[in-house]
Amino acid sequence: MLISYNWLKEYVKIDINAYELADLLTAAGVIVDNVHDLNQGLAQCVVGKLLDVKKHINSDRLWICQVDVGTEVIQIVTGADNVAPGQFVPVAKVGATLPNGLKIKRSSLRGEESCGMLISLEELGYENKVMQPEEKEGIYILPDNVSEVGSELGPVLGRDDYLLELDLTPNRADCSYMTGLAYEVAALLKTEVRLPAYYCDNHLSNEVEKMVTIDIEAADLCPQYSARMFKNIKRQPAPLWMQNRLRHAGMRPISLIVDIANYVMLEHGQPLHTFDYEKIEDKHIIVRKAKAQEKIETLDRITRVLAASDLTIADPNGPIAIAGVMGGHDSEVSEHTTTMLLESASFSGPSIRRTARSLGLNSEASARFSKGIEQGRVMPALNRFAQLTKELAAGEIVPGTVSDFAASEEQAVIHFDPDHASRVAGSPITAEETIGYFERLGFSVEKSNDNLLVTIPTRRPDITSSIDLVEEVLRLRGYEKIGSTLPCVEGSGQLPLAIRNRRLVRNLLRSMGADEVVSYAFHSPEELDLLRLPENDNLRQTVKISNPLTSTQSIMRTSMLPGMLQAAKYNLNRQRNGMLIAEVGRVFLKMDDGDLPVEHEMAGILMGGLISEKNWYEQTPQQYDFYSMKGIIEAICERFHLRAEYRKVLKPYLHPGRSATVLCDQREIGYLGELHPDLVSKLGLESEIKMIFAELNLNVINELSQEDTNYREIAPYPAVARDLAIVINEEYPVGDMLNVIQKTAGELLEDIKIFDIYQGVQLQTGQKSCAFNLKYRAGDRTLKAEEVNAVHNQVIDALIKHFNAALR
Amino acid sequence: MEKKLNQIKLTALEHINSATDMEQLEELRIKFLSKKGELRQVLRGMGKMDAKLRPVIGKLANRIQQEIEEKFSSKIHELKEKQKTQRIKEETIDITLPGKRPPAGHIHPLNLIYGKMVDIFVGMGFEVKEGREVETDYYCFEALNMPKDHPARDMQDTFYISDDVVLRTHTSPMQIHTMEAKQPNEPVKIICPGRVYRRDDDATHSPMFHQIEGLVVGPGVTMADLKGTLEAFFQQMFGASTKVRLRPSYFPFTEPSAEVDITCVFCSGTGCRTCKQSGWIEVLGSGMVHPNVLRNVGYDPEQVSGFAFGMGIDRMAMLKLGINDLRLLFANDLRMIEQY
The missing domain is CATH 3.30.930.10 (Bira Bifunctional Protein; Domain 2)
Structure with a gap:
C-alpha cells in the first residue's frame, strides 16, 4: 500500500517530515516498510514545448525536435514516434540522472546534435501497470498548458512528494485509505482530522428513487446497497493532479469518471462500481446469491460460471456484476453511456473473499471488500464522488440517492475496567491516561461506576472487546514503556524421551562418520516409481497435498529414501568418491479417509563408495558394504540395549540377496540392504557405485529401549580362550552356527569372535571354512583345562552334528 | 708377577675401551675375567710364591679385577646409551604428516x-x-x-x-x-x-x-x-x-x-x-x-x-x-x- 505524504496532509495537519512520520507509524504498529522520495532523479528535468519536429535525414526511426525549455530552444533527437509540434513534453536536460539511472549527456545521433532527452513514463520510474497502452510506447505527452514552459517537472507530476509504503496487518484495514489513516495519524500527533467536502442534495424531490429500485435478497451477505445517478457523462481524461495521485498509488488513470471512482476508493476505502443505466433491465437491481451454474460475462470478456454461494448484482434478466469482484461486460459504462448508475455498497467480507479466490479474480476492489467494509463508508463515498463530479464537471448529478438496507450498523460500546491495561502491561497506568488515549483515537468515553463505557466508531471494526482496547492503550503509550520481568509460572523443564533418544541417535551416527542431511518431507510421485514399487505397495499409500507449489513437492514421504537419494545424487555428482549420510525425520502413512495420517519418526542412513579417500597410510581404502551398515545398526541397538535379530527380507528397491529386516522382541525396528542395481543405474550418477540404505523406526525403538541397565559384575577370574575352525557347506549362515555354539556352550561362554571366513583353492567347491575364537570364563572360579575342554568338545560335536561340519 | 698383572690390566682396559659392541665386550670378558681367563691364569702361579708376598699380590689382583669389572660395566652402560640414542634417532617420524582420523560425521x-x-x-x-x-x-x-x-x-x-x-x-x-x-x-x-x-x-x-x-x-x-x-x-x-x-x-x-x-x-x-x-x-x-x-x-x-x-x-x-x-x-x- 502506497500512501502519498502530501495527499495525507490534506486531511490532517502533519508537522513532521515523511521519515519521522514513518517511524511514528511503525512504532504504533502501522508498519512503514519504506519511504520513497519521488523527487529523486528529476533534477534538470523541465516542461518543454515542441516547436518543430522533422524527420532525421539519415534515419527512418529518428526525429529531430526543436524544444523550447524556457531559457532556450534546444535540439533533441528522439526515437519516439508520438511527437508532434505544439505538444508539452517532459524534457531531461544535459546533466540529469533519471530515476531509472540513465545519465543524460550531450550526444550526436547520426550526425545531428542532441542536447537532452524527451522522456517516457518508464524512464520516470513508473511501472507498466499504471500506464495506458499508448503511454508504454512513446514519450509521455503532458496535457496542453499544464504549466509554464521551462518549469520544473517534479511539481507538475506531483513528484515533490514522498510515498510511504505500508505493510498493513489484516486487522488495520482502516489504515488502507487516506481518511482512515488520517484518524490514526491524528491520534499519534494529538490533532484533528479534516474531512474533504461532500456533495449535499439541495432538492427536496428524490429523482433517483423514481428511476431505479433496489432489493437486497441476500440479507446475510449485503447489509446495505446504495446508488446515485449521473447524466450527460463527460468523456475526458482526469486532471493531471488526479492522474498523478492515482499513478503514485499504483493505479492506472483511465477516464475522468473511472478515475474519480478510484480516487474516492483510495480516499475512503469504498470501492464504487458504475453501470450503464440503460442496460439495467426494468431499472431494477437485485442483490442475490447466484443460482448454481449461472453464467456471466465479466469486463474482461470471459464467461464465468458462478457457484450458488457467490453474491451477484442482478437485474430481472440475470447477473450484471459479481458483487465486489468484477462487473459484467454487458452493463459496463462505455463511450455510448449517457446515464450512469453508481453503486456504493457493503458486502460480507468472507463471501467476497471466497468468490474472488474461487474465480481467481483479485482486484483492488475485491481485496478491500474481503477485509470488510463498514456501512459507515457507503454514503460518504457516494457523496464525495458527486462532489468531485461537480467540481470537475464530469457530469450532471441526478438529485437524491436510493438505498436498500438489510441491517443497520451500530457502534460498539465496550465496558472497560480502567485497570485492565495495567494488569496486562504489568505496570500502573492511570484511568486518566487511559481515557486520554481513547479520546485521541476519537473513541468517546463515559464513566459508569468503576468502569468506563467506550464507544467505538464504526471505522474501527477491529475493536470488539476490552482486550482490543488494552492494545490501543499500550501501543499509543509506547511498547518501549513495558518493563521486563520473569513469569511466576514454574516448569519442570524436562526433555521428553523421544527428543533424548533422537539426540542419542544423531550423536551416535555422527560419531560413526555420518553427515546429517535435512531433506524436504515432500517429493514427487515419480520418485516412488524409481523405487520399483508395485502399484499396491504400502509406500505408495501417500498423503497428497491438494495445492502443492510444484509437482516435485506434491506428496508427503512414506520413506526417508527418496529425499536421501536426492542428497546422495547431489553430492556424488560433485566429485565425491563416497559418502555416509543420515537423516532423522518423519514419514507419513495414509490412514482411512477421515483419519489423520500416522507420523513415524525415522532414522535413514545411506552410504556408498569409498569409506575414505586414498591417503598416505592406506593406499587402497575400503568400500562401504552391507556389513558397514550392519555395524552401525548393531551399535545403535547396543546403545539402546536392544537384542536385534536379522532376517532376510525382500523389498523391491533392495538387492534380494543383500537385505535384512531388523527385529527386536518380534517387532520390526527397521531394515537394511544394498540398493537394487536397477535403482542405482537409474539414479543418473556420473559413476555407478554400490549404495546401502537402512531405515530405523525411532517410535518403535522408543517403546522398546531401556534407558538404564544394571551393572554386570566384572569376574575376577581369568578367561580361557580356544580357537576352532570348521569346514562346512557354504549355504549355512554363520548366524546359525553362532546360535548352536552359544546354546551348546551355555553360561561358561563369554564371547565368540569370528576371525576368518575362507573359500577357495584349499577347499572343495561349495564349501567354506569358518574360524571362531571362543572365550570361556566362570564368574566364581578359575576354570580348569579339563572343564573347558569338555564344553569345547561338546561345541565341536554339536557343530559336526548340525552342519555336517569337518574340523579343520 | 706384579708386572704381569699390571700388564694384563693395561691390555684389558685398552681393549675394553676400544670395544664397539656388546659381542666384542663379551669376548673380552671371557678373555680376561672368566675362570680360564688371563687373570686367573696368572694367579695360578701364586702357590709357588713367597708366603709374605702372597697377600700383597692377592690384594693387587683383586684390585685389578675390580678395576677391569668396573670398566666393563661402565662400557656396557656407555654402549647401551649409544644403542638407545641410535634407536631413538631411527624412530624419529615426520610429525607434520596428517593424523589417522577415526570416522567423524557432522550434525546438520x-x-x-x-x-x-x-x-x-x-x-x-x-x-x-x-x-x-x-x-x-x-x-x-x-x-x-x-x-x-x-x-x-x-x-x-x-x-x-x-x-x-x-x-x-x-x-x-x-x-x-x-x-x-x-x-x-x-x-x-x-x-x-x-x-x-x-x-x-x-x-x-x-x-x-x-x-x-x-x-x-x-x-x-x-x-x-x-x-x-x-x-x-x-x-x-x-x-x-x-x-x-x-x-x-x-x-x-x-x-x-x-x-x-x-x-x-x-x-x-x-x-x-x-x-x-x-x-x-x-x-x-x-x-x-x-x-x-x-x-x-x-x-x-x-x-x-x-x-x-x-x-x-x-x-x-x-x-x-x-x-x-x-x-x-x-x-x-x-x-x-x-x-x-
Missing part, C-alpha cells in the same frame, strides 16, 4: 541451533512438547481464533491435504492440545519446537521450515514477563549485551500482539546493510494469548493470562551462522554441512 547446522535453542528454554524451566505435522484445520486455525474466511488466513499460505486437514503452518496447535489435556486454568510453561510448512519459496522463505513456539499461562502473567523471558533467551543465544524491542503488531491468536526485534547480530546495533542501518533485526512474533483462545480450551481469561511467541529456527541458524540464503539449509551440500 540447523539441528545444532535447534538443540541449542531448546536447551536454553529447558534451562529456563520450559517443558518441551512436539506435535503432529499434519493437523486439522481446527487445531491449526479455528481454535487459534482464526475461523474459516478470516482475512488473517492470508498471512500464512497453507498447504491443504483436504478441506479440514492441513500441513501445520506453525507449531501453535500444540498450545491447544497441551491446554486441552490439562485441568482448566492449570499453569502452562511449554515450548513447541518442530517442522512447519507454508506455501512460499524464495531466498528468505522455504515451503518447509522449523519453528519454536513458547506459551506461558498462569495467574497474573504480563507482557513484561513476555519481554523479560525473551530477553533472557536472546541474551543466552546472542550474548549478554543483546537488547530486545517490542513493536505493536497483529496476530489473530494474541492481543495485544508484538513483533520483536533484537540488536542486529551483525553490527551489534551500529547499523549495517542487513538491518537496513536501523541497528535492529526482526526475529519473532508474540503477544498476550487472546481471551478467545483461552476460552476455546476451557480456560477463564478472567482468572489466568498468558503470553505466546514463535520464532523460526532456520532464521536463527542463518543469523547465528551467517548464512544468507535459506535454501542452502535444505540443499544438503556436504561441503556446507561438513563445516559444522
Whole structure:
C-alpha cells in the first residue's frame, strides 16, 4: 500500500517530515516498510514545448525536435514516434540522472546534435501497470498548458512528494485509505482530522428513487446497497493532479469518471462500481446469491460460471456484476453511456473473499471488500464522488440517492475496567491516561461506576472487546514503556524421551562418520516409481497435498529414501568418491479417509563408495558394504540395549540377496540392504557405485529401549580362550552356527569372535571354512583345562552334528 | 708377577675401551675375567710364591679385577646409551604428516541451533512438547481464533491435504492440545519446537521450515514477563549485551500482539546493510494469548493470562551462522554441512 505524504496532509495537519512520520507509524504498529522520495532523479528535468519536429535525414526511426525549455530552444533527437509540434513534453536536460539511472549527456545521433532527452513514463520510474497502452510506447505527452514552459517537472507530476509504503496487518484495514489513516495519524500527533467536502442534495424531490429500485435478497451477505445517478457523462481524461495521485498509488488513470471512482476508493476505502443505466433491465437491481451454474460475462470478456454461494448484482434478466469482484461486460459504462448508475455498497467480507479466490479474480476492489467494509463508508463515498463530479464537471448529478438496507450498523460500546491495561502491561497506568488515549483515537468515553463505557466508531471494526482496547492503550503509550520481568509460572523443564533418544541417535551416527542431511518431507510421485514399487505397495499409500507449489513437492514421504537419494545424487555428482549420510525425520502413512495420517519418526542412513579417500597410510581404502551398515545398526541397538535379530527380507528397491529386516522382541525396528542395481543405474550418477540404505523406526525403538541397565559384575577370574575352525557347506549362515555354539556352550561362554571366513583353492567347491575364537570364563572360579575342554568338545560335536561340519 | 698383572690390566682396559659392541665386550670378558681367563691364569702361579708376598699380590689382583669389572660395566652402560640414542634417532617420524582420523560425521547446522535453542528454554524451566505435522484445520486455525474466511488466513499460505486437514503452518496447535489435556486454568510453561510448512519459496522463505513456539499461562502473567523471558533467551543465544524491542503488531491468536526485534547480530546495533542501518533485526512474533483462545480450551481469561511467541529456527541458524540464503539449509551440500 502506497500512501502519498502530501495527499495525507490534506486531511490532517502533519508537522513532521515523511521519515519521522514513518517511524511514528511503525512504532504504533502501522508498519512503514519504506519511504520513497519521488523527487529523486528529476533534477534538470523541465516542461518543454515542441516547436518543430522533422524527420532525421539519415534515419527512418529518428526525429529531430526543436524544444523550447524556457531559457532556450534546444535540439533533441528522439526515437519516439508520438511527437508532434505544439505538444508539452517532459524534457531531461544535459546533466540529469533519471530515476531509472540513465545519465543524460550531450550526444550526436547520426550526425545531428542532441542536447537532452524527451522522456517516457518508464524512464520516470513508473511501472507498466499504471500506464495506458499508448503511454508504454512513446514519450509521455503532458496535457496542453499544464504549466509554464521551462518549469520544473517534479511539481507538475506531483513528484515533490514522498510515498510511504505500508505493510498493513489484516486487522488495520482502516489504515488502507487516506481518511482512515488520517484518524490514526491524528491520534499519534494529538490533532484533528479534516474531512474533504461532500456533495449535499439541495432538492427536496428524490429523482433517483423514481428511476431505479433496489432489493437486497441476500440479507446475510449485503447489509446495505446504495446508488446515485449521473447524466450527460463527460468523456475526458482526469486532471493531471488526479492522474498523478492515482499513478503514485499504483493505479492506472483511465477516464475522468473511472478515475474519480478510484480516487474516492483510495480516499475512503469504498470501492464504487458504475453501470450503464440503460442496460439495467426494468431499472431494477437485485442483490442475490447466484443460482448454481449461472453464467456471466465479466469486463474482461470471459464467461464465468458462478457457484450458488457467490453474491451477484442482478437485474430481472440475470447477473450484471459479481458483487465486489468484477462487473459484467454487458452493463459496463462505455463511450455510448449517457446515464450512469453508481453503486456504493457493503458486502460480507468472507463471501467476497471466497468468490474472488474461487474465480481467481483479485482486484483492488475485491481485496478491500474481503477485509470488510463498514456501512459507515457507503454514503460518504457516494457523496464525495458527486462532489468531485461537480467540481470537475464530469457530469450532471441526478438529485437524491436510493438505498436498500438489510441491517443497520451500530457502534460498539465496550465496558472497560480502567485497570485492565495495567494488569496486562504489568505496570500502573492511570484511568486518566487511559481515557486520554481513547479520546485521541476519537473513541468517546463515559464513566459508569468503576468502569468506563467506550464507544467505538464504526471505522474501527477491529475493536470488539476490552482486550482490543488494552492494545490501543499500550501501543499509543509506547511498547518501549513495558518493563521486563520473569513469569511466576514454574516448569519442570524436562526433555521428553523421544527428543533424548533422537539426540542419542544423531550423536551416535555422527560419531560413526555420518553427515546429517535435512531433506524436504515432500517429493514427487515419480520418485516412488524409481523405487520399483508395485502399484499396491504400502509406500505408495501417500498423503497428497491438494495445492502443492510444484509437482516435485506434491506428496508427503512414506520413506526417508527418496529425499536421501536426492542428497546422495547431489553430492556424488560433485566429485565425491563416497559418502555416509543420515537423516532423522518423519514419514507419513495414509490412514482411512477421515483419519489423520500416522507420523513415524525415522532414522535413514545411506552410504556408498569409498569409506575414505586414498591417503598416505592406506593406499587402497575400503568400500562401504552391507556389513558397514550392519555395524552401525548393531551399535545403535547396543546403545539402546536392544537384542536385534536379522532376517532376510525382500523389498523391491533392495538387492534380494543383500537385505535384512531388523527385529527386536518380534517387532520390526527397521531394515537394511544394498540398493537394487536397477535403482542405482537409474539414479543418473556420473559413476555407478554400490549404495546401502537402512531405515530405523525411532517410535518403535522408543517403546522398546531401556534407558538404564544394571551393572554386570566384572569376574575376577581369568578367561580361557580356544580357537576352532570348521569346514562346512557354504549355504549355512554363520548366524546359525553362532546360535548352536552359544546354546551348546551355555553360561561358561563369554564371547565368540569370528576371525576368518575362507573359500577357495584349499577347499572343495561349495564349501567354506569358518574360524571362531571362543572365550570361556566362570564368574566364581578359575576354570580348569579339563572343564573347558569338555564344553569345547561338546561345541565341536554339536557343530559336526548340525552342519555336517569337518574340523579343520 | 706384579708386572704381569699390571700388564694384563693395561691390555684389558685398552681393549675394553676400544670395544664397539656388546659381542666384542663379551669376548673380552671371557678373555680376561672368566675362570680360564688371563687373570686367573696368572694367579695360578701364586702357590709357588713367597708366603709374605702372597697377600700383597692377592690384594693387587683383586684390585685389578675390580678395576677391569668396573670398566666393563661402565662400557656396557656407555654402549647401551649409544644403542638407545641410535634407536631413538631411527624412530624419529615426520610429525607434520596428517593424523589417522577415526570416522567423524557432522550434525546438520540447523539441528545444532535447534538443540541449542531448546536447551536454553529447558534451562529456563520450559517443558518441551512436539506435535503432529499434519493437523486439522481446527487445531491449526479455528481454535487459534482464526475461523474459516478470516482475512488473517492470508498471512500464512497453507498447504491443504483436504478441506479440514492441513500441513501445520506453525507449531501453535500444540498450545491447544497441551491446554486441552490439562485441568482448566492449570499453569502452562511449554515450548513447541518442530517442522512447519507454508506455501512460499524464495531466498528468505522455504515451503518447509522449523519453528519454536513458547506459551506461558498462569495467574497474573504480563507482557513484561513476555519481554523479560525473551530477553533472557536472546541474551543466552546472542550474548549478554543483546537488547530486545517490542513493536505493536497483529496476530489473530494474541492481543495485544508484538513483533520483536533484537540488536542486529551483525553490527551489534551500529547499523549495517542487513538491518537496513536501523541497528535492529526482526526475529519473532508474540503477544498476550487472546481471551478467545483461552476460552476455546476451557480456560477463564478472567482468572489466568498468558503470553505466546514463535520464532523460526532456520532464521536463527542463518543469523547465528551467517548464512544468507535459506535454501542452502535444505540443499544438503556436504561441503556446507561438513563445516559444522
